[in-house]
Structures are given as structure tokens and as C-alpha cells.
Amino acid sequence: MSSPPPGKCAVCQVSRVAWTKPRMDFCYNCLPGGPFTPPPCRACGGMDYFSQALCTRCHPGAPLHVGSCRGCLAWGVYRSNSWQCWSCRWWFTHYPVDSCEFCGRESRINGQGACRLCWENARLHQQPGRAPNLETANQHGQQLFLANFQSDKTGAARRRAASARELQRKQPPALPTTIAATRQLMLFRMPPGHGAIKGRALTGDSRLLRYCAPVLREHAERHAWTRRQTNSVVHTLKLLDALQDWPGAKILVSDVAASIRYGGTQTSTLEILAAAGLLVDDRTTAVEQYFEKKTTGLPQEMAGQLQLWFDVMLKGSANVPRRHPRHEQTIHLHIQGMAPIWRRWAEQGHTSLAEISRHDFVEALPTEGANRLFADQGLRSVFAILKSRKKVFTNPTRGVPVARSNTTVPMPLDTAKIRDALNSPDPTVALAVALVAFHGLTGPQLAAIQLTDISDGKLTLGEKTVPLARPVLTRLTAYLDYRARNWPSTLNPHLIVNRKTAPRTTPTSKLYAWRNLGVTPQALREDRILQEILATGGDVRRICDFFGIGIDAAMRYTLVLAQTDPDGDHAQ
DSSP states (O other): OOOOOOOBOTTTSSSBOSOTTTTOOSOTTTSTTOOOOOOOOTTTOOSOEEETTEETTTSTTSTTOEEEOTTTOOEEEEGGGTTOOHHHHHHHHHSOEEEOTTTOOEEEOOTTSOOHHHHHHHHHTOOTTSOOOHHHHTSSOOOOOBTTOOOOOSOHHHHHHHHHHHHHHHSOOOOOOOOBSSOOOOSSOOOOOHHHHHHHHHHSOOHHHHHHHHHHHHHHHHTTOOHHHHHHHHHHHHHHHHHOSSTTBOEEHHHHHHGGGGTOOSHHHHHHHHHTTOEEOOOOOHHHHHHHHHHTTSOHHHHHHHHHHHHHHHHOBSSSSOBOOOOHHHHHHHHHHHHHHHHHHHHTTOOSGGGOOHHHHHHHSOSSSHHHHHHHHHHHHHHHHHHHTTSSSSOTTTTSOOOOOOOOOOOOOOHHHHHHHHTOSSHHHHHHHHHHHHHOOOHHHHHHOBGGGEETTEEEETTEEEEOOHHHHHHHHHHHHHHHHHOTTOOOOBSSOOTTTTTSSOOOOTTGGGTTTSOOHHHHHHHHHHHHHHHHTSOHHHHHHHHTOOHHHHHHHTHHHHHHOTTOOOOO
């Protein structure tokens, strides 16, 4: 296409060498005796010097040098874009390399046997209501064009989509796919070649795609997917078919994740495979990986006892004594506090938790800090479960006073920061901050609000109905207009959506609107509780009813009253 870029300076390794003929290994800033000011470009007079007395646009090896597209020969592409226009970048990932049936040029060929240049010329001469005539349009030559300026003025894209749907309807039904109940394990696995997999995905017939095509088409239409999103799933299904070791088996989630390195997409493909009933979730959660890491190397009997505790905590127990599963974050904190104690007991020669006495338990707890609380709660949970399952004779934690967490005094936020966030130009941010500032919502509550939860200026949270304040209603109206403009066809029932959740029905993350604010919803909620405590003179009952917190949590905020008025009497 053009000459290669010159080498980099031998000193700074950032700028290009000053010139190559005669050879020079330094840039102008690193020349001996320098730095020197580079001269203007000898072609255009520009001051953005690159090398050989030329600037970044005039030098044939510069990243911004303009050239022709490798696929359609259109003028106006850069080296930094691999000499491809926007349309040809898509063609290069979806069509194989072959000789064009109309011009004989070797390029990426679509299903009609034409390269993109012949296809664009056929579209240029296309008659309204008729399909592009590739033979007559390219019979007496071709018209070149500027890159990235093509548009569908004749409605050809809609007609092609209709023809594709009609062709799909007339095609014979997809071959029945037998879903195997078992999977043949590999004796050893050789990593597949990157180019071979992508080539098979482009040229081979995908049985998996044909099986999932009706589900994909219905799902994409119902959730208003873009063409790019649908094509990404099509490409990923072809990749999965090429990567599959055992045809007919269900697709593992780990296989979908592995397809990303070949240009696949994960989240949308998982939705289609799950809807088609072809997905097997073999993912290992973060807390499982953390538990495995912390128990590696422990005595076998101790590790088995801890595994029993972990399974009950993570999945719950339907047998007597029954237990509900705990949140993964709770389990993680317990493991964080207990892991050093496990190691210490193993180093002391203990092979089972049944050998642990009350003295061992008390001596093992940290003296202070959050880890003391996490270790105390975790070990009490471990021994309670083991005792109920008759894995230990006695519970060494019984009768030992419960560790108390260090009580901190909440601090108010900067009022100017809250005011700036309320007046944010982003409607999503302004609404999220207003809901927390005026009504004390938590981050998970904010992400879980659905459109049907708001009616007649009131917000329903479980069994509680909250009349929305006037500033919140103003920001809510602005956000709903913003949502309707950007995602008019979304089926997501949640109030707050973004680009990733609009084509789905999942909620956003609880910190989506707070990433660039420098304040979290929890900190703002604590500030509101603190202001309410000061305004009511310490009315704990009112705080509990309004914010939905317990007595112990509410009493923490009354510590501020003692600091502001040590001699005053406050209602409790």
C-alpha cells in the first residue's frame, strides 16, 4: 500500500528518526548538540514534523497518511485503520477471501459472489423496486468513490432484509440437533490456531447458527437489537461451532468467554443460548475461587469441615437444622477474617477443627480492628454448623462474649458537592442523586426501581409508598424524556437504563450513575440521615421508620448530637 514507517529514535524511543536517507538514528530533540526545532513540511508547510522533511499527513509511512481502502479501493482511509474503510472492516470479519465473479479481483466476497466495489457500483445503478444487477453495472468499468460516504438511498437494505427473511422461510428446516446429556472429555487439548478458527467460522456451514436462528431473530426483534449487535451474535455462534470439540453437546459458558479472543461477544450470545436451551453454566464464582485459594494446603480433615460450612453458607440447607443461603459478600468477609487463623492452627499441628478449644478460639482472635469482628462472626458460624452436623463434640465459641465493631461517628458531606450533583447536565445522574438526597434510597433500591413502581407522583418500595418531592418530579420528567429519545423501543422494565441494559431486561449496576461524582449513594444516604437526626433532635424512632434501618444503626448517628451539644438533653 505504501512504504513502511521509519524507525524510532534510538534515545527516546518515542519520536521517529529525523530522516532515513542518509541514515540517522535520532530525532530532532535527541540530536547531539540539540534539541533542535524541526523544519516545516517541504510538501505542505505544516509544522507537525514526522520524518524525512515531511509531516504526519504527507509522509507515506505516517499513521495519518491518506490512502486507498484495501477492500473497495475507496479514497480517504488511514494507516492507523489498517487501510480499511468502515464498511470493509465489517466485510473483513464476515466474508471469506475469493475471486470476484464480476471483476476477477481477489478480495472479500459476499453471498452473491461480488466484492464490495462491484456491490457498491451495482447499488449505484439500482432501479427502485429491483434487485441490484451486478453483471450490467460492472460491465463497462467501475466508479470509485470516497470512503465512508455511502448511504442506502434506495431502500436496498430493507429489501435485502425482506429477501433474507423470505429466503429463510423457504429454506428447509434446520437439521435436528441432538443435545447430548454427557460430554466426551478430551485426553489432551491443543490450542486451536487463531486464523484457522476464524477461517472456519467464515466459510463453514454452522449447524449451531441454524438451530438458534429462529430464537435469535425473535429475540432481536422483541428487544430492538441493532444490526451490529445481531451480527456479532451470529459471528460468535459460528465461532462456537468451530471451537466445539463434541458436536451436539451443550455450550459451556467458559467456551463463550473463550470466543472473545477470536472476536466474539459474550453477554448477548449467552442470552440467545439460554433462550435456546443450549447453555451450561460452568462458571466459578469469585467467592468460590477465594475459598479454594485460602484452603489450599490445609489438612484434609480440616479442609473437609470448612468445605461443609462453605456449602451450607453458599447454598443453604433444606435439612434440619435448615438455613438460608448467605450473601456472597458476607461469606467473603468471614473467610477474610478466618483464613489467617486456619493457617496458624494448621502450623500448630491441629488437623481437625474438633481439636480447637475455647482457649484456642479466644487466643486466635485479633486484638482489634474489623478483622476481629469478621473472624469472630465467621468462627461462630463455622462451629455452629459443624456442631449441628455432629462434626465436632463441643462448640468452643459458646459462652464467649461477642466481639463488637468499632463505632465510628458519621461525617456530613460538602453541601456544594451535593448541589452540583443535583444540577448535573446528565439527567440520569441528576435523578439518581435527587432520589437519594430527598428520599434516602440505597444503591440497590435505586437500581431495582421499575417504571411501574412510580404512579401519580408516588414511589412504591415494597409495602411503603413514598410521595416524591417536587425537585425529584422535575428531574424524573427530564430523565423520562431523555430515556424516550435514546431508547424508544426498549423493553427493559427498570427506570434507569443505559446503553448496555437497554436491549435487555437486566438492571444497571448500583454505582452506574455515581462513577464520576466522587460520592457514593451510601455516603449521601448517611449524610441525609445525619441531617434528619440534627433536625429532629435525635428522634430515633422517626429515623428508623423513614429510612428503614434498625435501632442499633440509628443510635450510631446520635453520637453526633453528643459532639455538637455535650450538655444538652435529646429525645431518644
